[in-house]
Amino acid sequence: MLWGGLALCVLLGGELGAVTAGFANLGTRAAVGLIVAGLVLAPWTGLAGFTVLHRVLRRRRGLHGPPVMETAAAKIEAVREIREGEEVLLQLDLTVAPATRPAYRANAGVDVHLSEVNDYRVGHVVVIDYDTARPWRIVVRKQPGADWAARLAAIRIDTAPPTTRRTAPHREHLGTAPLYLTATTAGLLASLWPLWALCS
Structure with missing residues (x-):
């Protein structure tokens, strides 16, 4: 080929x-x-x-091919509001802690209602889905599910160093x-x- x-x-x-x-x-x-x-x-x-x-x-x-998504916990290291209003767009700086690879840093965006902003404070642990081939592609779960919700309070994630940050290439x-x-x-x-x- x-x-x-x-x-x-x-x-x-x-x-x-x-x-x-x-x-x-x-x-x-x-x-x-x-x-x-x-x-x-x-x-x-x-x-x-x-x-x-x-x-x-x-x-x-x-x-090549469709994304293969896996679920992991991630700690919020920093939060920045990109858009204000009743629906707020937040940019999260995360330490992602997959079960099958070392923890790494990455950014992710999430749209939340103004009343839900406090759920995304620095230090909170959230549930995300990430693309295994493109780990910078992250979707934050606003509804993590009963299994994850029960585990989140006990999860402790150490901050990954900035050198582990994964970002998309400028142009593939x-x-x-x-x-x-x-x-x-x-x-x-x-x-x-x-x-x-x-x-x-």
Whole structure:
């Protein structure tokens, strides 16, 4: 699958090379054919190549497919009001304490009624669901359920250090772009000389 994506990117480079060589030699019949073929095929080849590479890299990072959610307790380290009103949006700084991995810090937002704000004070323990592949994706349970409600009072969570904070990458396709551009450039450079000779 990875090699298929790279092959599409190299092919895109070749199509761009065809357009470049064609415009540089407009006086020949072959040049017109190369320009038309390149302009027609390049957008579709480029889209297909990027899509394949992006999916392969997401799968290798464990980010492919539907989220797998697990439940854990989390201690509120800090609270900030993002929106005021009858419905208040709170941003919580949490120490999440999963059963199957070390505790870590993460932020989560929760909409609560004004009368429920006191349930989210610093030091309180709440129940959350987190995505095992993307642990920064957290949903705070406003109704934790009878089992968790009975356990919360006895749960003690030590504050995780700031170095354990998990945040979303700025853009998940950033890792795709350099590979995509490198393969496309290689195809472009490899195609220029033979296509230039064809048009001459």
